[in-house]
Amino acid sequence: MVRVCFVCLGNICRSPAAEAIFGAMVKAAGLDREIDVDSAGTGAMHVGERADERARDEARRRGLEIMHEARQFVPADFKRFQYIVGMDASNLRALKAMPASARFTGSLSLMRSHDPASPANAAIPDPFYGSEKDFAEVFDLCETACKGLLERIATDRNLSLPQPS
Numbered sequence: 001m002v003r004v005c006f007v008c009l010g011n012i013c014r015s016p017a018a019e020a021i022f023g024a025m026v027k028a029a030g031l032d033r034e035i036d037v038d039s040a041g042t043g044a045m046h047v048g049e050r051a052d053e054r055a056r057d058e059a060r061r062r063g064l065e066i067m068h069e070a071r072q073f074v075p076a077d078f079k080r081f082q083y084i085v086g087m088d089a090s091n092l093r094a095l096k097a098m099p100a101s102a103r104f105t106g107s108l109s110l111m112r113s114h115d116p117a118s119p120a121n122a123a124i125p126d127p128f129y130g131s132e133k134d135f136a137e138v139f140d141l142c143e144t145a146c147k148g149l150l151e152r153i154a155t156d157r158n159l160s161l162p163q164p165s
């Protein structure tokens with residue numbers, strides 16, 4: 001099993017959206033027995049909460065349901081996951097500042113680095129203080145990046161993807 005964890009700050013907006021989008025893609029590709037998907041936050045302020053209502057509404061508009069309850073990323077997650085994907089540079093900095101990250105042998109990447117059309121080091125912008133439109137943009141950016149991430153994992157792990165029709 002390959003395990004993927006998306007990480008943002010609060011684990012109530014961007015990373016649960018990415019988890020739902022990527023999970024649906026993995027399922028559509030028939031790879032849900034091969035690829036496990038989760039998300040976490042570097043902060044603890046929303047632990048135990050369901051995703052932000054604006055994220056859940058946008059998910060629903062796209063035929064997705066976000067069931068995740070927020071949790072904080074813990075040192076043991078560096079052992080559990082092979083792919084850890086941060087939404088912005090500060091998420092990556094917080095992860096790298098954890099001593100357990102030194103022994104991580106998997107892939108630690110920035111979400112938009114999986115989108116070949118994205119500028120270098122671009123973030124999935126934090127929509128928490130934004131509008132409905134900002135949440136829609138988060139979903140659009142995550143969808144594009146998730147496609148690239150799935151191709152990367154399929155290549156790394158020798159998994160076959162259905163041909164696009």
Ligand code: 4NP
Nearest residue numbers: 008009010011012013014128
């Ligand atoms: P997320 O968004 O990191 O995408 O879940 C945020 C959620 C909460 C806060 C900031 C960003 N906050 O400051 O409480």
